[in-house]
Amino acid sequence: MQKPLSLMEPGEKGKIISISHKMRSYKKFADLGIVKGTSLSMERIAPLGDPIEVKIKGYSLSFRKEEALNITVEIDNDKNT
């Protein structure tokens, strides 16, 4: 199943399959490891509903749903992996 990162539930894991070229500061995200093929897991949503926290390449990164909307993720079916 594919969905935008902004709609992932905390605890879900997946792999980035595409990133919209329209995303603001695309390069900045790429430099932080948000590139195609990278695995990530959705950790949590901030108490006020935004931003989100994802675990990627062994560290935690937070950004807003507005940006996460541009990142499409293939969700792992097996939640235990």
Add this chain to the structure above:
Amino acid sequence: MTKTHKIVLAGNPNSGKTTVFNALTGARQHVGNYPGVTVEQIIGSFTLDDNNIEVTDLPGTYSLTASSPEELIARNVIITEKPEVVVNIVDASNLERNLFLTLQFMELGVPMILVLNMIDNARSKGIEIDIERLSKLFGTRVVCTVGNKSDGIYELKKVIAEVVLEKEKHSSNKVNYSDELTIPIQGLTKILIDNSIAQEGYRIPWLAIKLLEKDKEIIELVKSFDSGEKALNEANKLIEKLENDVDEPSEILVSEHRYGFIAGTCREVVNTTLQKRRDISEAIDSVVTHKVFGIPLFLSLMYLVFYLTFTVGDPFMEWIEFGFGWLGRFISSWWPTGSESALKSLIVDGMIAGVGGVLVFLPNIAFLFLAIAILEGTGYMARVAFIMDRLMNKIGLHGKSFIPMLIGFGCSVPAIMGTRTLNLKRDRMTTMLVVPLMSCGARIPIYALIIPAFFAKRWEALVMFSIYVIGIIVAIICAKLLRSTLFKGENEPFVMELPPYRIPTSKSIGIHMWSRTVIYLKKAGTLLLAASVILWILSNYPKKDKLDRDYAGEITKIEQSQLVQKEKAAKIQNIKNEKMAELLAYTCTGRLGHAIEPALKPMGFDWKIGTALIGAFPAKELFVSQMGIVFALGEINEENSVALREELPKHYNGLQAYCIMLFCLLSAPCIATFAVTKRESNSWFWAFFQLGGLTALAYLVTTAVYQVGMLF
């Protein structure tokens, strides 16, 4: 004479770079600013076997693009100052992302030492790194350290000394990307060479990579050559073709290949033995950023910061005030009693009081930076931004702006110093400019004087509350306005690492606190002192020689009269107060107050309020004592403020009283705020902009309120 060797420390934010820096240099460091920007420049040094080594702690960056001032500075320091070696601090437990920067140093072709910091952390997570293999692959020396325990620091010093003393410094290995990237890099390199574009200090293949990354600085650099335009045209054609082939922007392709290279490296050198388990950091976060508990916990911690800054700092402030009071009296005693020496007055009331006025902020600043050092050192500061981002973003500020804004309710001076936690210039400047709108502690005596004098008991709390709320609302409007006009800039998205929680060392907290306090003393303090003395002169000179009345004669008359002692003292005090009022009216401050009276009229103010407002520029709370003097009631303190409270309603109505408070809330901040803003923004323009802007704003709002209020 021994030669000084210059080296730099570079690495990701949260890689423990500063801890290693502190362990290397100890307290031998200096915090300044890079010219023209608000990025801190930190330089320290150490000596090993007669080798003096100067270390620059570069700003922490994830990359070396031209997208942020930090990254640009880090890059330019390395290119233009040519340090003998770049010591790259890497978080051993987070190798993948950290090596992204390392690769860029290799692309630059500079001599490098790779430091695997927090190696203990990595080992406990079951991450084993093949040091020798890594060293061979990258062509650099590799040292393992635990910065906060100073483990491996001596070895690092030795390796640094060895590398800087080498006759021929060899650069790190070339990075071999796959053909998809190597071929366009070679193509661009050829274009640059064919157009004879070469700049000292810049490797041509590196320029080629930067062209692929569409780096603005480098494009400008290439453009500056005779055949620059031609070269860029050819380069763009090549890049366009590449982007068509791979269906991706070329700058992203570069990042992907770097991460690809790192993944390959990690497969070779990293061996993860333990299965990943839930670590302490995640457990803490599940509470600290919890949907329900997160916010109350956050508010409690913020209360603690406020408490530490002001309540704990308070006794120290009192000691400083007491100490300077004593010093003043001690120096006064050198002159015979009753003498009115101008020199004595200048030294005691002008200078000593001025120095006291500078030092009195020290406890607040030191304690605030203690709190900030703890918040940053533990990693909670990033959570502050995470929790507050949504709210603060709505009002045009950064999540981390919350702390300076909160501290602003105590005092603008430490609050403005506290904006140092904000990395982006526009966030920092916006916060700095609106902080004085948070009603500070020095305005409380003004409210305490006016509210009981004019408003019924049941309205008191509401009036006070309304003032604070107006301050916040105006601050929000101003922040939004500033962000949509002067600090528009590119609308950069919020993206931030949430580092693992750590226990900071007392040494690094101490150094952080001390260096910021010194900045205040050295830079803002001197300016504040000079300004205080000037303001003191303005409200004391010129001295009136021929007074309207024979005050001395009147006092003698009363002394000789038959009145009771108590009554005598009261009458004499009255005469003295009247003399003070006459003297003040004659000084520059008094005259200025008179001169601007027509301008104050629309706000419902007279020259007396004008004089008191000008006299309150050194510190807001002085407004109360200045009012006491203009109304011939003498110096006002807590015991005799009743007299002034009774006097004021005879001259003004409730609307005027409210307007006074409103004006004091919104208008020009005190001289200390001005001095600190000048220092922290590194510009006279912004200091005057804040001063003028807030005063104009106060004038408009107060006039509007008074004029509308008059209609009812």
